[in-house]
Amino acid sequence: MKFLDLAKVYIRSGGGGAGCSSFRREKFIEFGGPDGGDGGNGGSVWAEAVEGLNTLIDFRYQQHFFARNGQPGMGSQRTGKSGEDIVLKVPVGTEIIDEDEETLIADLTEVGQRVLLAQGGNGGWGNLRFKSSTNRAPSRANPGQEGVERTIWLRLKLIADAGLVGLPNAGKSTFLAAVSNARPKIAEYPFTTLVPNLGVVGIDGKEFVMADIPGLIEGASEGRGLGDLFLGHVERCAVLLHLVDGTSSTIAKDYRTILQELEAYSEDLVAKPRITALNKIDALDARTLANRRRSLEKASGGAVFAISGVTGQGVPEVLRALFSIIAEGRREAAPEEREWRP
Known part of the structure; x- marks a missing residue:
């Protein structure tokens, strides 16, 4: 396995799904009311130190890691599915540095250590969330929050006494x-x-x-x-x-x-x-x-x-x-x- 101790990685968390604006329309139900569900949360990007790795060579062949967006909400009070998280598995001793190559984000020196690199966007609220005693039929629904896109550097420093x-x-x-x-x-x-x-x-x-x-x-x-x-x-x-x-x-x-x-x-x-x-x-x-x-x-x-x-x-x-x-x-x-x- 070829040794590589420095890698540039592009990451992006998923955006949240939009909330749904929907009204319940069923036979024999006189006052249906709003029933729009919330959008799902976007997937986040994590980094985790794992055993069995001593090089960053995997990040030479894949530099882009994009988490999935959350699905939009649906009628009948159905919430959209959240996007899955992405976990970058790195060797113990990896430093995570910001794009300026100076700001240290995290230093993973123990097996199992995890750090959140990009938080997924929150899903938007459906119109059911806005129902109140004074507004019985809101049509408003929120869009989902956008994901976070950033560039980071991974630098491996071997753990030795x-x-x-x-x-x-x-x-x-x-x-x-x-x-x-x-x-x-x-x-x-x-x-x-x-x-x-x-x-x-x-x-x-x-x-x-x-x-x-x-x-x-x-x-x-x-x-x-x-x-x-x-x-x-x-x-x-x-x-x-x-x-x-x-x-x-x-x-x-x-x-x-x-x-x-x-x-x-x-x-x-x-x-x-x-x-x-x-x-x-x-x-x-x-x-x-x-x-x-x-x-x-x-x-x-x-x-x-x-x-x-x-x-x-x-x-x-x-x-x-x-x-x-x-x-x-x-x-x-x-x-x-x-x-x-x-």
Whole structure:
């Protein structure tokens, strides 16, 4: 299934049916009176987060969703049939954005969450509704309310606890494949990863979800390479794992490049908890490793893990550090448990 994380959708709710102006005319009934029924309500357009979806590819082949109109009212006090609602089934983590691409309408982060996007029009009243003590034979009937037409954007941000960032060929896909059952494409050339990948990582009997996104290069915020189109998929993460290629001769520059691109994308993203790891240490001798680790610690201003996604060296320590931050975030997000007292 092809990955798609942005889609433009055109929706329209149904208009309400018109009310009926009718009078009862039956044999042996001297004063029949009004009996026009109400029009039916128009169908509404909803969005719902469902399980089993991880892409918006369905909305590439169908962009228009129009709910049915309500049927007009009829004589003999018969109400018109209401139009059926339309439900857009989207993956968990989908943001619904207005046509201006800035106004957030809803953020569906849990299975079963629903949001009303376009309310169906109300059906018009029939002339029976206007009967009163002073007006025994009204001929007035209301037209139905028109539906709502709007254009929206659907943007998918994957739900993950930890996100992998780094330059192309920093070993992100190899790392994800080593710590989970995910099988992303791995090769020796840059930009092997073209779409985000998710993997469930286990450590010490605990599990969390990790996201791998395509590598960033200098100028990604200006559209170079694959740009920063996929950075939205790590915005929900509790922690970022910044992998730096240990075989590079420009360790400090590589580190600062990613930091600058994160900052250009969002201040909130660069402010997230971040763990730095020097990857591919299996290809380095002890002296080179010490020098490059020291250079990276100086550039980052903090501790640096030395790991190898191929041999697994140092990987458990990184996973434990990631999970400790994730667990802390989960505790803060959980509702406070109140002490029960009889």
